[in-house]
Amino acid sequence: MGEGMLGKIYQFVSVMILMILSSGSSPALAEDMEGKALVNDYCTACHEVSEDGKLARISAVRKTPEGWDMTLFRMQHLHGLELESDERFAIIKYLSTEYGLAPSEAAPFRYVLEQRAHFVDTAVNDDLDALCGRCHTNARYGLQRRTEEDWLKHMHFHVGQFPSLEYQARSRDRFWWKEVTTETYKELATLYPFQAAAWAQWQVADHKSPVGKWRVAGHRPGVGLYQGSMTVSPDGDMYKVVYDLEDTSGAPLTGDSKVVIYTGYEWRGSGTLNNTETREVYALSEDGAKMRGRWYEAGHYDRGGEIYAVREKDAVAEVMALSSSYIRVGETKDISLYGVALSGDVRTSDPGLDVAATVQGATLARLKITAGKDLAPGRYQVQMGAAVADITVYDTLDSVRVFPEYTIARLGGGRTPPVSAQFEAYGYLNGPDATPGTADDIRVGLMPASWEAQPFNEEAAHMKDVNFAGRLSDTGRYLPASAGPNPDRKFATNNAGNLKIVATVKDTDQLITGDAQLIVTVQRWNSPPIR
Structure with a gap:
């Protein structure tokens, strides 16, 4: 276990996974009936049971496994609940089954469940972003479903748990309490309702084993x-x-x-x-x-x-990945296709793109592809039986884009490891509007590039951010420096920085650049499974 693993909540994306692996518990304990019994044993001490067997608050909420994990974490650390690790696992498994989210409900917010370092978190509107997104991701409430009554109780909970939030930034310009208790809870109940057709259908669906x-x-x-x-x-x-x-x-x-x-x-x-x-x-x-x-x-x-x-069993023919997605006009290139059920004749969408299979199997095909000298740049299809792959033909690149286009990295230090930022360069052709950087551009593919960090603006140049914030590797990964304060910097400030990450791609005799913005900022101290 590395230094960063110690004491860090975010390192157990699913703390329930680590608990069950380390507990040596009996698999039978995780059965739904056992989980239900444990909920009744532990939760009814505080949560009232109605005549129909529903538990106050619990039966009015649906969450992801991480959401229920965080709930139990709060019950243990703030309300004195004592659980063994195998008991906690069984409760989470049961609650996730009875009060979870359907696949379509969780899909828009998987970026936070997957612990992505680089994502764009957006709210439905500016009000929700100001009211909720200023303290945690908008995905945090998007991964919950509550009754209208419980969304209102959730507003009360926030003030009770965090009484100063009405005076924090982005709250002082509005009547926060009035707004959330008269309008916001109703909006959330409409956007993220407890009763939903998707969940009702998923509960009775045939859930396939992954075996x-x-x-x-x-x-x-x-x-x-x-x-x-x-x-x-x-x-x-x-x-x-x-x-x-x-x-x-x-x-x-x-x-x-x-x-x-x-x-x-x-x-x-x-x-x-x-x-x-x-x-x-x-x-x-x-x-x-x-x-x-x-x-x-x-x-x-x-x-x-x-x-x-x-x-693989009963799979429909599909190309899942290619060793390369592009070829230059007049070039002959070997490209491997990886997928399932790759059988049948090889053909293309244009006779100017000559294709022959040198190796052909159910999961791997190697193709020798020649793009004719008169072939127009653009996107073409290669088919192998029912499987289809897109190949981009290009002469010269029109532009290079760096992804992610904007992101952050975090300084490291002590038991908190740095959070790096990985950049990649993609070549593009102009679309029909002949203008680079617009929606109709054609992505050619991932390009080898050389990398450089530059100050993003005059202030970053004045503060010499490039010298202090970290270093950029040959593969486009930015590795932040250690946390400050740094006595060698002006004002002895931290090693934060505002940087422009520049990729340079050599395309025949021309050099094409693209860039992205990187903010190198301070360590994150509160990193729950759902940020």
Whole structure:
């Protein structure tokens, strides 16, 4: 366990995963009936039971597993609830089953569940952003469903728990208490209602077991594509997963994990890849045939990979990933396709794009592709039986964009590791409007680039932010410095900074640049599973 793991709430995305792995508990304890009995044993001491068996507050709320985890955390630390780790796990599993979120309800906010370091958190409107989003992500309340009455009680809870919030920034320009107790709770009840058709349908749906062999493809920002397979087998009330993956150079990425499925689709895992401790937050599709999500290092949630998996049994033909998504006019290039059910004749959408399969199997096909000299730049399709892949043909790049376009990194120090920022450069062609940077631009693909950090503005140059905030690696990862104050800086200020991250791509005889903004800021001290 690394230094950053100690005492950090955010390092157990799902604290329930770590509890069950370390507790050695009996799988039977996690059954729904046992969880229900534990809820009745522990919660009824404070939560009144109605004639129909509903528990006050509890039966009026729906949350993700992380949401219920945070609720129990608060009950234990503020109200004296005493639970063993296996009991807490069983309660979370039961509440997530009875009072969870349907896949479509959680989908818009998965970025926060997956512990992404770089995301854009938006509210439905400016009022909710000011009233709620100033203290936590807007995803925090978007991942809850409450009755109208309980949303009002939630407003009362906020003032009771945080009595100074009416005087904090973005509250002083409004009658905060009047607004939230007359308008906001009704709006939240409309946007995020307790009763919903999606949840009613999901409760009676056939939730598929993940057991079986899955075809996997994914991307590690700053590293590149990986692909392979994973095999899921039952392990009591949980699942065991074995990963057999590799990157495009053939370097292995292997390991295993132990997994819990909450609410019929919420995959939470804890394991290792190449001997590095990892966490997994995936979501099974409603039909149980696919899953998407993110895994990351347990000690550094900013480092990880996207994952897309398709169940191999009865899979529909699909190209899941390509070793490269582009080819230059007049060029011949070998491109590998990774997917499922890759069989049938190879053909293209234009005779100017010549394609031949040199290797063809169910999960891997290697194609030799030639883009004719007279072929117009644009997007073309390559088909292998029923599977389709998009290939972009280009002559010269029109622009380069850096992603993420805006993000933050955080200084490290003590037991708090730094939060890095990984940048990647993508080449683009102008769309029909012939103007770069507009919605109709055609993405060519990920490009090798050289990287440089520059001051974002005059103030950043004056404060010499580039010298103090950290360093930029050759792969586009910005590694923040240690937290200050720094006596070598003007005013002995912290090692924060406002930077422009510039990528330079060499395209034949021209150099094309793109840039993004990076704010290097202070450490985060309050980092719950849902920020």
